[in-house]
Amino acid sequence: MNAISLDATDCRILAVLQHEGRISNLDLAERISLSPSACLRRLRLLEEQGVIERYRACLNREVLGFELEAFVQVSMRNDQENWHERFAAAVRDWPEVVGAFVVTGESHYVLRVLAHNLKHYSDFVLSRLYKAPGVMDIRSNIVLQTLKEDSGVPVELVSGASHTVATAK
The missing domain is CATH 1.10.10.10 (Winged helix-like DNA-binding domain superfamily/Winged helix DNA-binding domain)
Incomplete structure (x- = not known):
């Protein structure tokens, strides 16, 4: 660094x-x-x-026809070999998944999923997500309303006379 x-x-x-x-x-x-x-x-x-x-x-998802947004908690079976690598590879191939995070807590992953509608989302979950290697449990949280969404970094928290930031090189 x-x-x-x-x-x-x-x-x-x-x-x-x-x-x-x-x-x-x-x-x-x-x-x-x-x-x-x-x-x-x-x-x-x-x-x-x-x-x-x-x-x-920044694109407007609703104007482009993506009416449904969900945050999906995915729990995995740990008894399968390379379960993390296999699931991560599958996630990278799914265009509906616009964010994927390894997390602490009850589940292993949280996915941010966009779909055109409930049928599209249901098809995605049933035909791809549930069939992914090692998936044990899925819990969906459908977004009803977005209160705040900013993919930026809070620059105001690093401002001042001088601030040193560690970078990977």
């Missing part, structure tokens, strides 16, 4: 980019009170250091 130092200007750049990823360098520089060349230099350094992993668009 290498340590990098983020100052308040770096944090302001990151905060703006998390909310407006398509902002031009000129507009970004103006927003954070830097010259365009200094802003671009800092931006490239943040990219090179791995602080900025990638740029992407």
Whole structure:
């Protein structure tokens, strides 16, 4: 792990980019009170250091026809050889699974699943998830309403005069 130092200007750049990823360098520089060349230099350094992993668009799932969202807890049978590797490989092939996490607690995994409707979700669970190697139990939590959703990092918690962040290299 290498340590990098983020100052308040770096944090302001990151905060703006998390909310407006398509902002031009000129507009970004103006927003954070830097010259365009200094802003671009800092931006490239943040990219090179791995602080900025990638740029992407946030899509509206409902407009695209994904009306159902579920968080699914999956418990596995531990008596099968390579149960984790086999399940992880299966999860990577399922487009409905948009998030997959190994967790502590009663289950082994939590999956975030998007489906067009209840039939699509039911088909996914019955024809793929239940048939995955080692699956013992599935508990679905259908999302009724989203109160907060932000895939960003709370940059305001790292801001200050200077903040050192450990990065993997």
